[in-house]
Amino acid sequence: MFSVDLTGKKGLIMGVTNHRSIAWSIAKPLAEAGAQLAFSYQGDRLKPTLEKLTADLDSPVLAECDVTSDSDLDQLFATLEQTWGRLDFVVHAVAFAPTETFARPFREVKRDDWHTAMDVSAYSLVAVTQRAAKLMTDGGSIVTLSYLAAEKVVPHYNMMGVAKAALEASVRYLAYDLGPQEVRVNAISAGPVRTVAARSIAGFGDMYSEAGRLSMMNRNITADEVGQMAFALLSPMGGGVTGETLYVDAGFNAIGMFLEERQGEDEGDTSA
Numbered sequence: 409m410f411s412v413d414l415t416g417k418k419g420l421i422m423g424v425t426n427h428r429s430i431a432w433s434i435a436k437p438l439a440e441a442g443a444q445l446a447f448s449y450q451g452d453r454l455k456p457t458l459e460k461l462t463a464d465l466d467s468p469v470l471a472e473c474d475v476t477s478d479s480d481l482d483q484l485f486a487t488l489e490q491t492w493g494r495l496d497f498v499v500h501a502v503a504f505a506p507t508e509t510f511a512r513p514f515r516e517v518k519r520d521d522w523h524t525a526m527d528v529s530a531y532s533l534v535a536v537t538q539r540a541a542k543l544m545t546d547g548g549s550i551v552t553l554s555y556l557a558a559e560k561v562v563p564h565y566n567m568m569g570v571a572k573a574a575l576e577a578s579v580r581y582l583a584y585d586l587g588p589q590e591v592r593v594n595a596i597s598a599g600p601v602r603t604v605a606a607r608s609i610a611g612f613g614d615m616y617s618e619a620g621r622l623s624m625m626n627r628n629i630t631a632d633e634v635g636q637m638a639f640a641l642l643s644p645m646g647g648g649v650t651g652e653t654l655y656v657d658a659g660f661n662a663i664g665m666f667l668e669e670r671q672g673e674d675e676g677d678t679s680a
């Protein structure tokens with residue numbers, strides 16, 4: 409089996425709430441490959457869970473950071489600079505939109521809710537990248553998480569879809585700015601995964617079951633599959649890839665028409 413050694417590499421993981429978090433599925437293979445990891449969390453209530461999850465890792469750094477606060481972000485990156493002096497990668501797996509925006513039609517979105525969703529889910533990538541890039545003195549890689557609703561209407565996703573569109577556009581502009589510094593910036597557009605954030609989305613159950621039923625592979629993806637793609641992008645395996653949105657969705661995004669029965673499904677394989 410092909411293996412990648414990340415011993416000596418240092419990375420920040422943002423957005424682990426529990427073992428179901430996509431960020432945790434990304435952290436696991438990175439730690440197994442020898443990378444040293446720091447974890448940022450929004451509030452004190454998450455610290456005990458993170459301490460338990462990371463108990464077996466090599467000297468993990470745990471730091472509180474609400475991404476809407478510039479002073480929290482400054483403090484977080486000051487801690488990383490003092491501890492490691494440099495940084496190789498960042499996983500940005502943070503998003504939020506008020507629950508009401510998923511439950512009410514998009515046309516009713518309020519100004520404050522628009523700002524909140526944009527700030528937490530899109531601007532935070534820019535704010536994090538500004539600070540991270542300064543520590544990426546030997547190049548680096550940044551990965552964020554998006555969803556198909558950035559480019560197509562997905563009922564209920566509403567305001568978060570608009571924020572994800574801004575996030576994906578930001579990935580391209582950041583990648584352009586930082587390319588000469590060998591800092592790569594990419595997004596993974598993941599199919600539905602059952603997480604805490606997903607539970608707050610009205611209609612998520614239907615989104616999940618329809619994606620599984622109708623995807624090219626006739627199944628849902630797993631958080632570990634997202635973790636493996638992120639691993640590739642964050643490691644030298646992903647060298648040369650930047651400014652991209654890569655899909656880990658069992659092919660769902662590439663289908664232009666959904667049929668109840670697929671052609672050939674009941675006829676057996678007639679190919680030569």
Ligand code: NAP
Pocket residue numbers: 422423424425426428429430431449450451454473474475476500501502503504528553554555597598599600601602603604605606
């Ligand atoms: P999750 O485990 O709930 O992670 C979301 C994280 O965002 C939580 O740790 C949450 O902290 C954090 N967060 C929210 N507001 C924050 C703030 N102001 N400052 C710092 N952190 C904040 O859910 P997840 O599904 O793994 O989400 C990770 C990413 O994947 C998100 O960008 C999400 O949109 C994306 N994604 C998810 C799916 C899916 O189906 N699950 C599909 C495609 C993309 P708290 O727990 O403290 O709120």
